[in-house]
Amino acid sequence: MAFLEVKNIGYSYSKGTPFEIVALHDCSFSVEKGEYVGVIGHTGSGKSTLMQMLNALVKPDSGTVMLDGKDINADKETARDTRFRVGLCFQYPEYQLFEETVRKDIAYGPTNMKLSAEEIEQRVQESAQIVGLPPELLDKSPFDLSGGEKRRAAIAGVMAMKPEVLILDEPAAGLDPIGRKVIMDMIEKYRLATGATVLLVSHSMETVAAVADRILVLNKGGIAMDGTVDEVFSRSDELIAMGLDVPAVTRIAVRLKEKGLPVDPCVYSVPQAVSMLLKLIGKKEGTA
Amino acid sequence: MIRDITIGQYFPGTSVIHKLDPRMKIILTVLNIASLFLCRNFFSLLLMLAISVVWVLLSRISFKTILKGLKMILVILLFTAFLQIFYNDGGTVLWHPVESWDFKITTEGVFSAIFIAVRIVALILLSTLLTYTTSPTLLTDAIERLLSPLKVFHIKVHSLAMMMTIALRFIPTLIEEIDIIMSAQKARGADLETGSLMQRAKALVPILVPLFVNSFRRAYELAFAMEARCYGGDGKRTRLRVMKLQGRDFAMLAIALVCLAAAIVTSVVDMGGFFLFEKVI
Numbered sequence: 001m002a003f004l005e006v007k008n009i010g011y012s013y014s015k016g017t018p019f020e021i022v023a024l025h026d027c028s029f030s031v032e033k034g035e036y037v038g039v040i041g042h043t044g045s046g047k048s049t050l051m052q053m054l055n056a057l058v059k060p061d062s063g064t065v066m067l068d069g070k071d072i073n074a075d076k077e078t079a080r081d082t083r084f085r086v087g088l089c090f091q092y093p094e095y096q097l098f099e100e101t102v103r104k105d106i107a108y109g110p111t112n113m114k115l116s117a118e119e120i121e122q123r124v125q126e127s128a129q130i131v132g133l134p135p136e137l138l139d140k141s142p143f144d145l146s147g148g149e150k151r152r153a154a155i156a157g158v159m160a161m162k163p164e165v166l167i168l169d170e171p172a173a174g175l176d177p178i179g180r181k182v183i184m185d186m187i188e189k190y191r192l193a194t195g196a197t198v199l200l201v202s203h204s205m206e207t208v209a210a211v212a213d214r215i216l217v218l219n220k221g222g223i224a225m226d227g228t229v230d231e232v233f234s235r236s237d238e239l240i241a242m243g244l245d246v247p248a249v250t251r252i253a254v255r256l257k258e259k260g261l262p263v264d265p266c267v268y269s270v271p272q273a274v275s276m277l278l279k280l281i282g283k284k285e286g287t288a
Numbered sequence: 289m290i291r292d293i294t295i296g297q298y299f300p301g302t303s304v305i306h307k308l309d310p311r312m313k314i315i316l317t318v319l320n321i322a323s324l325f326l327c328r329n330f331f332s333l334l335l336m337l338a339i340s341v342v343w344v345l346l347s348r349i350s351f352k353t354i355l356k357g358l359k360m361i362l363v364i365l366l367f368t369a370f371l372q373i374f375y376n377d378g379g380t381v382l383w384h385p386v387e388s389w390d391f392k393i394t395t396e397g398v399f400s401a402i403f404i405a406v407r408i409v410a411l412i413l414l415s416t417l418l419t420y421t422t423s424p425t426l427l428t429d430a431i432e433r434l435l436s437p438l439k440v441f442h443i444k445v446h447s448l449a450m451m452m453t454i455a456l457r458f459i460p461t462l463i464e465e466i467d468i469i470m471s472a473q474k475a476r477g478a479d480l481e482t483g484s485l486m487q488r489a490k491a492l493v494p495i496l497v498p499l500f501v502n503s504f505r506r507a508y509e510l511a512f513a514m515e516a517r518c519y520g521g522d523g524k525r526t527r528l529r530v531m532k533l534q535g536r537d538f539a540m541l542a543i544a545l546v547c548l549a550a551a552i553v554t555s556v557v558d559m560g561g562f563f564l565f566e567k568v569i
């Protein structure tokens with residue numbers, strides 16, 4: 001039995017009205033403890049909906065979600081408990097800050113867990129350190145922080161619950177490349193410190209390919225692909241057909257292959273592209 | 289869920305009701321509601337109920353959608369009807385449990401309860417249909433035109449209409465936002481459903497604070513964006529949309545006026561003891 005197991009789940013919004021939208025249908029996959037899974041898909045493919053099902057915020061219309069062999073929607077207590085074990089950080093989490101000070105805001109989750117005051121304070125310190133918030137910012141109002149600092153404070157608020165599974169929905173949305181890198185490093189730090197399982201939702205294949213062990217590709221509410229980074233990228237042409245934003249080097253490899261050149265389209269980083277091109281040139285020189 | 293709130297929602301369509309001149313639609317709604325309040329007997333009430341149902345049929349909006357909107361006020365409806373039973377003690381006594389008490393149920397009480405309930409249902413049907421079939425922009429545009437005579441009194445009709453448009457425009461956005469913030473705080477273990485009244489009120493703080501902060505931020509952004517495009521409400525503005533009354537508008541107006549007349553006449557003139565024409569309220 002896998003650590004997190006999703007079986008045949010389906011979900012529709014506004015069920016029973018003329019506006020009914022099938023957001024997910026018949027999705028199944030499982031995640032092992034400690035895995036780093038990237039979740040990608042086109043806008044509206046159901047990524048956010050799926051992620052909200054993994055911590056019992058949204059109850060599937062059909063199918064089950066099992067954590068550690070237990071149905072997370074079994075009863076209210078289990079569902080609430082699951083929210084602390086599976087930490088979900090929403091898209092643009094900085095808009096959800098509300099407390100007077102950053103410290104209190106980060107402490108909101110742990111306080112709801114009814115932990116002792118010392119434990120809470122310790123967790124606040126730890127997670128602030130992981131996200132790189134200097135201690136002097138902790139006593140400021142979250143509304144006085146810069147955009148990037150707000151985002152970090154919000155992510156720290158989820159990390160402070162020390163979830164066994166950390167889900168981040170587009171944590172780097174709207175940030176520049178350096179900002180993106182900083183967020184990825186934060187996640188890596190948390191993973192190393194706690195051994196947590198991580199699910200990272202992203203539009204950017206490049207980001208996901210660089211960090212994840214495995215990739216789930218969602219398309220139109222269904223799981224289109226599920227495999228290692230190499231397995232998924234070896235079907236790059238399908239990814240492009242789904243309208244996904246594949247790395248520029250992948251696009252080049254696919255175009256070369258379309259032109260009839262003997263190229264493996266499983267290329268997603270610049271070093272890989274270099275070695276691919278070298279191989280290609282070498283071969284041509286050899287035959288010429 | 290919170291998203292099931294349909295008040296003020298607009299269902300695009302091409303029915304006769306959708307195509308009516310929005311100004312006329314507002315006038316018709318006001319006339320019909322006036323008739324409803326002038327009803328004194330079952331005859332005119334049933335007439336108004338029939339008119340409301342015909343409107344719904346003509347609009348081709350499914351009854352299911354409309355009934356869902358009614359569900360929201362079901363409690364108020366039942367409560368009002370319940371009180372009305374005891375408000376009127378004429379007619380034959382149906383139930384009088386304790387002789388010495390003044391507590392009894394009579395036929396007239398029951399009739400007036402039914403009367404009030406039907407009247408509220410018709411009222412809701414008519415008023416929701418206005419927003420269901422008219423886009424918010426058309427609606428405010430129509431209100432602005434109807435109120436434009438007030439300019440004589442130096443009332444800034446245009447600004448009022450613009451404020452209404454913006455407010456209507458942001459209702460769905462706010463609902464969506466409340467939904468997201470609630471989910472996000474629940475993900476951090478917020479408990480909105482259990483606890484004493486005080487605890488629940490406190491649990492709302494993490495939702496209301498971001499909601500207000502975000503709303504102010506959005507208001508500023510919108511104001512800057514409007515100013516950046518040189519928006520000014522006072523200057524002479526021409527209109528993109530031309531509104532012209534057509535045959536169907538006048539036909540509907542005629543029907544509404546007949547109903548109003550029927551409501552007034554049947555409640556004033558003695559129709560000779562026939563049940564349907566007896567005064568209920």
Ligand SMILES: Nc1ncnc2c1ncn2[C@@H]1O[C@H](COP(=O)(O)OP(=O)(O)OP(=O)(O)O)[C@@H](O)[C@H]1O
Nearest residue numbers: 013014021023041042043044045046047048049050
């Ligand atoms: N609250 C809602 N009410 C109605 N429909 C919704 C709601 N939330 C999402 N949807 C619809 O469900 C589908 C899946 O949405 P979801 O937010 O899960 O997509 P996503 O993959 O996260 O997209 P994005 O990359 O843009 O965040 C979409 O078609 C969307 O329009």
Ligand SMILES: [Mg+2]
Nearest residue numbers: 047048091169
């Ligand atoms: Mg999303």
